[in-house]
Amino acid sequence: MNKDSILQVRDLVTSFETDAGRVTAVDRVSFDVPRGKTLGIVGESGCGKSVTAMSIMRLLPKPSGQILGGRVYFEGEDLLSLNARQMRQVRGAKISMIFQEPMTALNPVHRVGRQLSEVFLLHTKMSQEEAWEASIDMLRKVGIPSPELRVGEYPHQLSGGMRQRVVIAMALALKPSLVIADEPTTALDVTIQAQILELIKSLQKEMGMSVILITHDLGVIAETCDNVVVMYAGRVAELGTIHDIFEDPQHLYTKGLLDSIPRIDSERKTRLATIPGMVPGLQELPVGARFAPRSPHPGAKAYLESREYREVRPELIEVKPGHWVEDCEVVRRTNGR
Numbered sequence: 583m584n585k586d587s588i589l590q591v592r593d594l595v596t597s598f599e600t601d602a603g604r605v606t607a608v609d610r611v612s613f614d615v616p617r618g619k620t621l622g623i624v625g626e627s628g629c630g631k632s633v634t635a636m637s638i639m640r641l642l643p644k645p646s647g648q649i650l651g652g653r654v655y656f657e658g659e660d661l662l663s664l665n666a667r668q669m670r671q672v673r674g675a676k677i678s679m680i681f682q683e684p685m686t687a688l689n690p691v692h693r694v695g696r697q698l699s700e701v702f703l704l705h706t707k708m709s710q711e712e713a714w715e716a717s718i719d720m721l722r723k724v725g726i727p728s729p730e731l732r733v734g735e736y737p738h739q740l741s742g743g744m745r746q747r748v749v750i751a752m753a754l755a756l757k758p759s760l761v762i763a764d765e766p767t768t769a770l771d772v773t774i775q776a777q778i779l780e781l782i783k784s785l786q787k788e789m790g791m792s793v794i795l796i797t798h799d800l801g802v803i804a805e806t807c808d809n810v811v812v813m814y815a816g817r818v819a820e821l822g823t824i825h826d827i828f829e830d831p832q833h834l835y836t837k838g839l840l841d842s843i844p845r846i847d848s849e850r851k852t853r854l855a856t857i858p859g860m861v862p863g864l865q866e867l868p869v870g871a872r873f874a875p876r877s878p879h880p881g882a883k884a885y886l887e888s889r890e891y892r893e894v895r896p897e898l899i900e901v902k903p904g905h906w907v908e909d910c911e912v913v914r915r916t917n918g919r
Contacts, residue, residue, distance in 0.1 A: 589654070590654075591614075607633045609816040622803040623810075623811045624800060627861070628815075637654070640661065656677065675758065676759055690737055694735055695714060698733070720754070721751055749766075757791070810823070815861055816872075820906065877912050
């Protein structure tokens with residue numbers, strides 16, 4: 583095991599049973615999360631980012647969601663081998679999750695203080711009064727004004743930014759070693775987004791925790807992450823350091839995502855670059871390179887008609903130390919293109 587990594591995901595496979603049969607949402611995904619660092623997972627909606635996070639936390643909807651293979655090592659222990667009681671002891675205390683929509687993460691019929699103090703009551707030996715005081719202290723730590731008053735309010739009485747801060751307070755209450763933030767700024771305006779991201783960074787530095795940040799926003803990735811996993815259609819397309827991904831992208835999907843970012847130095851009224859086509863549905867995923875139908879590579883059409891596309895899965899290859907990309911010529915950059 584790599585001692586520099588707090589989490590190692592190896593060949594994770596997650597599927598769902600549907601009316602149309604079994605579909606695979608996460609297909610042999612592997613990556614490491616370095617201690618004290620932030621790993622970004624990026625990709626379009628439907629690429630398997632959130633399902634990967636829910637698989638790590640063992641929070642898949644039952645009975646439809648199933649982990650069919652792989653290993654998830656957290657501090658050397660395989661989370662997939664733990665029983666339900668053991669996993670409950672890990673969640674919250676050692677690994678926490680910040681969900682993207684705080685209004686669904688919080689119970690609308692309970693006051694904020696009760697929901698936050700429950701974290702302390704379940705995992706520590708604090709009394710009700712001690713848990714209540716600890717809750718007030720956490721709200722103060724995440725920048726909520728007048729926390730003594732806010733603990734007595736219901737979620738609907740708070741703004742979106744405040745609700746997200748409450749969710750962050752709940753996730754960080756027990757000082758976990760790893761926090762998974764699943765698009766924590768999606769429902770917020772730009773100013774509040776910046777505040778929330780800065781809050782997560784400052785608390786990470788203070789507590790020394792590792793972070794997995796799931797987003798579709800490469801601007802957020804650039805500002806906050808040390809390493810990046812680019813996912814497409816349930817697979818890892820490319821992974822590397824933030825410098826590798828932004829300065830030397832090797833996958834045409836990664837390049838397409840980067841090209842679609844608005845640039846302040848572009849000419850006025852310039853059309854934004856787009857990636858043609860859509861992410862394939864789970865029922866129609868091929869064995870071969872899944873980005874091939876959207877690839878601008880001149881050989882893509884011939885590849886789509888080949889036996890290789892129907893039967894051979896491209897593996898990840900290491901183009902330089904720590905920088906991996908899907909090994910298929912029609913989805914990889916060549917000669918700087």
